[in-house]
Amino acid sequence: MKPCRVETNGMEMELDRRSLAMIRLSFGGRTWFENPDNGASLWRLHAVDARGRRVDLECGGCRRAEVVRRKDGVELRWTGVAHRAAGAGPFDVTVRLAPVAGRRLLTAWRIDVRNRSGDWTLWHLLFPLLNGLRPGPSPDRDMLFWPEMWGMQTTGWERMKEVSGVCGGYGKHSAQFMGFSHSDRTFYFASHDPEQWPKHMVFKPVSCRSRRSAQIYFLAHPAGMTEAGNSYRQQYEVVLGEIPGDWYDAARTYAQWVRGRPWVSSPPKNAFKGLREEREILVWEQGSINAFPSERVVTVNDLSASKWARQMKTLKRKLGVRMAVHMYHWHQTPFDTNYPEYFPVKQGFKDLVADLQDAGIVIMPYINGRLWDHSAPSYDAQAELHAVKCCAERAAPPLRFAWPESYGNGQLLVTMCLATEFWRRKVVQLCERIVKELGCRGIYLDQLGCSGSRTCVDPRHGHSLGGGSYWLEGYRRLLASIRDRIGPEPYLTTENNWEACVADFDALLDTQWNHEENLPIFPAVYWDRGAIYGGDVFGPAFGGGGETFIQRMGMRCVWGGELGWGHFEHLLKPENRDLLDYFIGLCRLRTDHARFFCRGEFLRPPEVVTSDGTKCSSPLKGPVLSALWSDPDGDGCSLFLVNVTRGEQRVKVRMTDARAAARSPAVCVSLRPLESKAVAL
């Protein structure tokens, strides 16, 4: 039987005539996906029943499949999808493909699943499930990229590994898009989901008869999980197709959509309203108070508290920038234990706060925004009631329980449901006490930015079961309530950079992303909106000449990050004199050009080559790190360069951004050892 062809907006798809399995998917005549043997299903339903039987259903299980051509695209319909042996189903599946207005070769995909079974619940579904991704003509140059923290990439088809994670989970997929590039073209794959329904985003290499291909898909959870007969109507579009260009163009495509979302562009009404550079903290120290004795402050970062405080003040004077301390172990209870009972605080903490804040250094204590210790004396029936519930994969499960997490200290903590007023009130009260009783000018709310939309199946919480928009809504309400209580001035930060946190937090913590594969996707999407701080510059980073410190801070500086966290007191050691000078240089560069980094646009990165022909493509090792930012108050832009070596460097910089190239296609710049500088264009 000849395949059936559908076409919309330059996308052509060949489908098996009987099952509508995808045989080939092309854009503008270029084939990206191919499944020559009978095709592959564009979706997979995962359904379970009350006895714990689990089935996966694909298009081959349908009674009837048809293509309906519509004025605004194409509709693919499968009716009577069932697992006959298990008796699962029937389900009716409809997929709508429509053009994206004004964007040739981009298409919007939606799925509806009608569950007509009486005793099976739809647990999750893979959609779009695109099998058979092929390498480009030069596989060594193929690039896969995804939004892990700053952004990450793998170059080379054979080197690509599975990239799989929850959207919003532990920095893995801070945003809802990824892409695959070759030959100056990119396959763009994104969920334009303003409600942040819980989902995973997956790229997976597949080997079949020595032929290597890859699959790419979203895994989404429907509402009504655990309820037999739950249907699913996708509330958002999955946008996919070909775009000219590379990762930067894909980031800008996503930016066009995401920058209009309230969680990126509308901070809470009681948040700070001035310019970001009037407020930005540039250097983030990490302070760890002694664990024992548990009732009073003796040391910070293993120095006597008074000595460490003196060093902080010295550092602040030398650096001349806004500085904060992200403070751990300020409470008497051990770390990750008895949360959320952070009070009473260690004796002497309040005085330490007052002392440093008088010197202009913000103190920002750690609390966790989502965990309650299962063994805390305060964990009562009310706490249990408002914890996130999970359950076995079953319809009408007999048990819904709070799954405890452990962080290596033998304690068990449970995630609280952000959709509940009860938990939000608890966190707001804590924030209020930290600001009003302790006088702190900042609060770090751990894990809110690394634990994007969760599935909770407790019907007593009043939200939809499993899938839904309730996590985002609850989270944003929480942040708005915190601002209502503490006002615009205290700084708020969280762990990692779930994109839904961009408008609410002053900065988002990057804990450990120091990879050669880093790619500046975050600033290319959220410039002028979100800020990342971090870098992990603790004791070891200053050893062996401090190369690690130099590289990590250099990368953050040019990409618009705030510097830290770490133990910056190491800079005051006599042997680290040149590291201190280097760091003062970075701080000065950032301060003198704050408007570029805080409100400017992150332009397409330039190409930098040293005089001996070395291409500066490493985001950490350079030898010269670079970025191009536009001037938000004028027409110009500025090139920022950091020499991360202890040798002189002379580089030729070629602008690949059209606006910058029109002003100055290329410049030659000399840099002294460890020098950082701006070149106005």
Ligand SMILES: [Zn+2]
């Ligand atoms: Zn819940």
